[in-house]
Amino acid sequence: MVCVTNYISSYHEPLFPGGIAMQTCAAVVSSFDHPPRYEAFDFPAPADPDQAVVDVLATGLHPRVRSGASGRHYSSTGRLPMVPGIDGVGRTTEGRVVYFVADDDLPGSMAEQTVVDTRRTVPLPDGTDVVQVAAAMNPAMSAWVALRRRVPIRPGQSVLVLGATGNAGRMAIQVARLLGAGRVVGAGRNAEVLAGLGADATVALTDDAGATAAALAEQAAEVDLVLDYLWGAPAAAAMVPLLRARSDRSRALDWIQIGSVAGPTIELPSVVLRSANLRIQGNGQGAVSTRAYVEELPALVEEIGSGRIAIATRTERLADVERVWTEPDEPGVRTVLTPDVRS
Numbered sequence: 001m002v003c004v005t006n007y008i009s010s011y012h013e014p015l016f017p018g019g020i021a022m023q024t025c026a027a028v029v030s031s032f033d034h035p036p037r038y039e040a041f042d043f044p045a046p047a048d049p050d051q052a053v054v055d056v057l058a059t060g061l062h063p064r065v066r067s068g069a070s071g072r073h074y075s076s077t078g079r080l081p082m083v084p085g086i087d088g089v090g091r092t093t094e095g096r097v098v099y100f101v102a103d104d105d106l107p108g109s110m111a112e113q114t115v116v117d118t119r120r121t122v123p124l125p126d127g128t129d130v131v132q133v134a135a136a137m138n139p140a141m142s143a144w145v146a147l148r149r150r151v152p153i154r155p156g157q158s159v160l161v162l163g164a165t166g167n168a169g170r171m172a173i174q175v176a177r178l179l180g181a182g183r184v185v186g187a188g189r190n191a192e193v194l195a196g197l198g199a200d201a202t203v204a205l206t207d208d209a210g211a212t213a214a215a216l217a218e219q220a221a222e223v224d225l226v227l228d229y230l231w232g233a234p235a236a237a238a239m240v241p242l243l244r245a246r247s248d249r250s251r252a253l254d255w256i257q258i259g260s261v262a263g264p265t266i267e268l269p270s271v272v273l274r275s276a277n278l279r280i281q282g283n284g285q286g287a288v289s290t291r292a293y294v295e296e297l298p299a300l301v302e303e304i305g306s307g308r309i310a311i312a313t314r315t316e317r318l319a320d321v322e323r324v325w326t327e328p329d330e331p332g333v334r335t336v337l338t339p340d341v342r343s
């Protein structure tokens with residue numbers, strides 16, 4: 001796909017009353033039922049001293065990016081055209097390489113250049129693998145913030161990762177260990193993949209409800225925390241057997257709802273909440289303040305930059321975004337888009 005900048009556009013202009021600083025090539029969503037197209041887009045001028053332009057070096061195609069580009073994410077404004085992308089690695093005009101979290105009020109990171117809020121950036125040491133950082137920060141952040149901010153984990157506590165085979169679930173196993181978990185149980189529907197994830201124990205979520213319930217009861221009845229990336233039927237089916245098999249039901253079980261790949265709702269019998277000390281809460285944009293997220297960025301960047309948290313990646317050109325968008329994701333591999341040419 002070819003993108004030519006420096007044309008005069010009028011229809012983007014009302015989006016940015018502060019003025020247009022530049023045109024750049026970007027993944028542009030013009031309709032919520034069509035993948036983004038690589039084309040020219042007018043970007044706003046930095047509106048205050050905390051905003052700056054960066055050349056984007058790498059940006060991850062996370063599920064959150066897809067839901068934003070489809071208008072389905074709960075933070076979606078419904079405004080079009082838009083540039084998706086929630087984070088990335090970029091180079092400032094002074095030559096510093098930084099990880100950045102995109103500002104909700106500015107165009108996203110899937111562009112050759114974008115405008116960032118410098119208070120949401122973290123400098124990366126020389127030699128950092130920018131693709132790893134762009135790929136891992138979002139999925140790793142989900143467990144990192146859950147276990148540091150939502151329900152701070154205490155050394156030796158045990159964790160069940162429900163939905164451990166996806167990118168965020170895989171990261172959650174690594175993050176839980178790094179943050180001091182004594183025992184980590186991974187549950188997912190692909191038993192072969194589960195076996196290679198480094199969990200202390202695994203539970204295969206199968207169509208055999210009785211066998212799944214028995215395995216959960218045996219391996220995870222005594223966990224302290226659940227990091228739930230599934231929700232829907234598998235989460236509902238897991239709660240009762242876990243709580244029923246618990247040796248002391250008045251001991252707290254903190255269930256942290258993070259993703260909903262298996263369904264947006266669950267059916268929850270009221271007795272579950274009366275008969276055990278089950279505490280359900282969510283972790284995401286809104287449940288935790290932006291300030292708290294930003295405070296956690298440097299430590300997580302350090303863990304990923306040093307390789308202590310790692311992810312499998314596939315790198316594609318930003319210019320090919322329309323094709324890449326419609327291709328099925330490779331399980332356990334995060335796609336990262338990079339510009340054509342970078343020095």
Ligand SMILES: NC(=O)c1ccc[n+]([C@@H]2O[C@H](COP(=O)([O-])OP(=O)(O)OC[C@H]3O[C@@H](n4cnc5c(N)ncnc54)[C@H](OP(=O)(O)O)[C@@H]3O)[C@@H](O)[C@H]2O)c1
Nearest residue numbers: 063142165166167168169189190258259260261262283284
């Ligand atoms: N709140 C936050 O801060 C936050 C941050 C990051 C991600 N998330 C959310 O967490 C979820 C996972 O993200 P991700 O990055 O890991 O996505 P991902 O890499 O696409 O992984 C999703 C995985 O879910 C598994 N899956 C799908 N349907 C399932 C089902 N019915 N039962 C069991 N497993 C199922 C698939 O594994 P198999 O094919 O191997 O079974 C797939 O690999 C998404 O909903 C995402 O939006 C939330």
